[in-house]
Amino acid sequence: MGLAGRINGALRRIPVWPVYVLGLAPVPWLFWLAATGGLGVEPISALQQRLGLAGLQVLVAGFAVTPLRRLTGVNLMRFRRALGLVGFGYILVHVLVWLLLDLQSWALVRADILKRPYITVGMAAFLLLVPLALTSADRALRWLGPVRWRRLHRLVYFALPLGAVHFVMQAKGWQIEPFAYLAAIMLLLALRMRLIRARVAT
Amino acid sequence: AALGLVAGPARADALVPNTWDEITSYNNFYEFGTGKDDPRNKAGRLTTDPWAVEIGGLVDRPGSYDLADILKGVSLEERIYRLRCVEAWSMVVPWVGFELADLLNRVGVQPSARYVAFQTLHRPAEMPGQRSAIIDWPYVEGLRLDEAMHPLTIMATGLYGRDLPNQNGAPIRLVVPWKYGFKSIKSVVRITLTADEPPTSWNLYAPREYGFYANVNPDVDHPRWSQATERRIGGGLFAPRQPTLMFNGYADEVAGLYAGMDLARFY
Numbered sequence: 001m002g003l004a005g006r007i008n009g010a011l012r013r014i015p016v017w018p019v020y021v022l023g024l025a026p027v028p029w030l031f032w033l034a035a036t037g038g039l040g041v042e043p044i045s046a047l048q049q050r051l052g053l054a055g056l057q058v059l060v061a062g063f064a065v066t067p068l069r070r071l072t073g074v075n076l077m078r079f080r081r082a083l084g085l086v087g088f089g090y091i092l093v094h095v096l097v098w099l100l101l102d103l104q105s106w107a108l109v110r111a112d113i114l115k116r117p118y119i120t121v122g123m124a125a126f127l128l129l130v131p132l133a134l135t136s137a138d139r140a141l142r143w144l145g146p147v148r149w150r151r152l153h154r155l156v157y158f159a160l161p162l163g164a165v166h167f168v169m170q171a172k173g174w175q176i177e178p179f180a181y182l183a184a185i186m187l188l189l190a191l192r193m194r195l196i197r198a199r200v201a202t
Numbered sequence: 203a204a205l206g207l208v209a210g211p212a213r214a215d216a217l218v219p220n221t222w223d224e225i226t227s228y229n230n231f232y233e234f235g236t237g238k239d240d241p242r243n244k245a246g247r248l249t250t251d252p253w254a255v256e257i258g259g260l261v262d263r264p265g266s267y268d269l270a271d272i273l274k275g276v277s278l279e280e281r282i283y284r285l286r287c288v289e290a291w292s293m294v295v296p297w298v299g300f301e302l303a304d305l306l307n308r309v310g311v312q313p314s315a316r317y318v319a320f321q322t323l324h325r326p327a328e329m330p331g332q333r334s335a336i337i338d339w340p341y342v343e344g345l346r347l348d349e350a351m352h353p354l355t356i357m358a359t360g361l362y363g364r365d366l367p368n369q370n371g372a373p374i375r376l377v378v379p380w381k382y383g384f385k386s387i388k389s390v391v392r393i394t395l396t397a398d399e400p401p402t403s404w405n406l407y408a409p410r411e412y413g414f415y416a417n418v419n420p421d422v423d424h425p426r427w428s429q430a431t432e433r434r435i436g437g438g439l440f441a442p443r444q445p446t447l448m449f450n451g452y453a454d455e456v457a458g459l460y461a462g463m464d465l466a467r468f469y
Contacts, residue, residue, distance in 0.1 A: 034439055040239060041224040041435050042291060104442050108428070116427055167455035169426065172289075173407065175236050 005074030011075065023058065023086035027051070027093055044101050055090030056163055056181060058083055058098055060188070062158055069192040081136055084156075088133045091163075095126055119167035125162035128155045140185050157192070162186045217282050220293040221228045222362050224436050229369045230287065231388055233322065233329040233455055240331065241369035248389070250329045250373040259319070259394035261312025269373055273306055273359065276300035280363070283379035285386075286418045286450045288404075297377055298360030301308055303351045309394055311347070317348040319343075320376060321392035337407045340425035343387035344400035344414065345378065346459075354455055355392070380452040382416045407410050413469035417460070418450035422469050 030050055034043035039050070062083030065076045103109050104163045132153055136141070141149045165180035171178050219225075231241035255272060258264040278298050286292045306318070324340035332339045349355060358377045359366055366372040366410040371388025378385050384404050394400070404412035411425050420430045431443035449456050460468075 008322070037292075041228045043239070043432070043439050044433065045291070046238075047439075102433075102443075103437060108431070111428060115423070118426055119205075170237075173232060173236060175336060188259075 002073070007087070007115045008073070011078070014077055019079050019082035021084060023082065024089055026054065029140075046100065047097050051090050051094035051097060055087050055094055056160075056167065057087075058090060059087035059156075059163070059184060060181070062087055063156065063188050063192075066195070067188055069159070070191075072194055085133060085136055088129050089153060091126055091129060092133075096125075098171045118166050119132070121169060123168035125166060128159035128162070132156060132159075147178065157189060161189065185187050208258050210227060217284065219282055219296045219362075220303070220436050222389065223295060225295055225361060226369060228293075228435055230289075230383065231331075231369055231371070233331045233341065233389075234369070235331045235337075236336060242367075243328055244369035245372075248323075248325075248368045248372070250389075253373050253391075255374065255390060257305075257394075258392075259269050259396050260312040260315035261306075262312060263393050264309070267309075271296065272305060272424065273300075278305050278359065278374075279375070281358075281379075283354075283377060284447075284450050285377075285379070285395040285463060286382055288382035288384055288412070288424060288429075289425055290424075290429060290446075291435055292430050292446075293435045295377075296362055296365060297356065298366075299358035300356045301353055301358040302357050302376070303353065305357060305393075306350065306395075314397055315395035316347050317396045317399055318345050318347060319392075319394040319396055320345075320387045321394075322387055322392050323389045323391045327407045336431050337403050341387060341403045342400065343376070343385055343402050344396075344401075345385070347395075348459055349456075350460065352456060354452060358369055380449040380456045381419055382418055384412070385416050415460075415468050417456075417465065417469075418446065419448060420446040420468070421448075422466050434452075 028049060030039070033039045034047045037043075039046035062080050065080045065083070069075050069077065099109060103112065113123050114120070115171055135144060135152060137147065144152065161182070164178065164185050168182055170176040217465050227242050228238050229241040230238070231245070234241040234244040236376055238388055242420060250260075251269075253269040254266045255269065256266050278300055280296055280298055282296045284292060302318075320343045322341035323329070324332060326339075338363075345355070356370070356377050358375055359374050361367075361370060366375065371386075371390075374390055375388040376386050376390060385402075399414060402412075402414055420431075423429050432446045434441065434442050447453070
């Protein structure tokens with residue numbers, strides 16, 4: 001039992017619920033900051049950006065759980081569902097801020113989704129995440145059966161790159177940060193594909 | 203012109219300036235970074251004195267003009283202008299400045315000149331954003347000569363009656379109120395009169411997204427977002443977007459400059 005084993009032993013004593021509580025605590029905090037000037041003089045854009053980026057970060061963390069276990073033996077599998085749901089929570093609020101605070105008009109929403117490529121891509125990424133959030137409960141897993149459930153949840157292989165592309169597309173100029181996220185996601189995806197292929201081969 | 207007067211007096215009632223804090227804390231000035239607060243946080247080290255502007259090209263009296271000399275020959279006045287960013291947000295800014303035409307007339311524009319090119323300071327040691335290739339440095343912009351000579355076009359050296367803060371383009375910047383903000387080039391060190399249309403930074407970066415003219419136009423969308431509405435800075439969390447005005451509300455004064463031009467093509 002090496003370092004990974006000792007880490008796993010410690011992790012087993014940590015309950016999952018704090019991931020939800022601590023993970024989502026910044027959401028009301030961000031709204032408080034936005035309402036009181038803490039996010040600057042354009043709080044709506046700032047809120048959208050902070051929420052979107054946090055959602056992407058948490059989802060990338062959740063996506064890294066399997067490769068991390070394969071590569072290092074550290075097992076965060078117990079926390080993966082919580083990471084996915086917390087990440088989805090951020091993206092959901094991100095979309096709601098865009099709908100209810102930024103645009104405030106269904107006509108603008110429709111025009112934006114149809115005409116703006118980065119909104120189209122972002123909306124596609126969000127819609128791909130919805131069925132995953134809806135089928136996150138144990139009951140849904142039993143209802144679908146593990147094979148179908150796993151196949152459905154591979155939608156995240158599309159949702160995450162689309163989310164990163166959405167991030168890249170909204171930037172002006174050659175900014176490094178969005179490309180770094182896209183590169184990290186593609187790397188994790190490549191690792192995942194290799195693992196799947198290895199599994200199929202054996 | 204008298205102090206404090208506003209072009210287009212019919213709309214003066216709507217022009218309530220944004221606060222000093224709003225105008226100086228929410229800036230696009232990629233020379234200091236791409237975050238809206240980067241300019242305020244990182245522009246403090248910029249040396250703006252001494253400052254000279256190299257005026258050249260098709261002019262009678264080319265040369266390096268010290269800023270103090272430039273200011274000796276002009277009358278400063280307050281101009282309260284709308285500022286509409288291509289990102290679909292807007293402010294109202296009480297600039298202090300002088301008409302660019304006054305400066306151009308002083309150096310003598312030759313008859314063959316048809317455009318004016320501008321260049322921002324390139325000094326990576328003091329402008330940390332210039333150490334990354336966000337766009338090609340130095341930042342360059344340009345106007346057609348008639349746009350540059352228009353009485354609404356000013357060179358600003360201050361706002362709210364004070365010297366221009368570094369993050370707003372100190373010590374001297376262009377302000378063209380009927381065009382998207384990126385045309386109003388900051389911290390100008392070079393002005394060149396040319397016969398041909400000069401290159402402009404955002405047009406070089408993405409020609410499909412940023413044209414040479416960049417006139418505010420609610421009917422011609424940016425390829426990535428609508429230009430029909432804008433968010434007024436300072437409205438808070440629940441303020442609705444407001445409709446964007448043709449030529450940013452200065453159509454009466456400037457529409458004639460573009461008579462007969464297809465504004466969807468020359469965007």
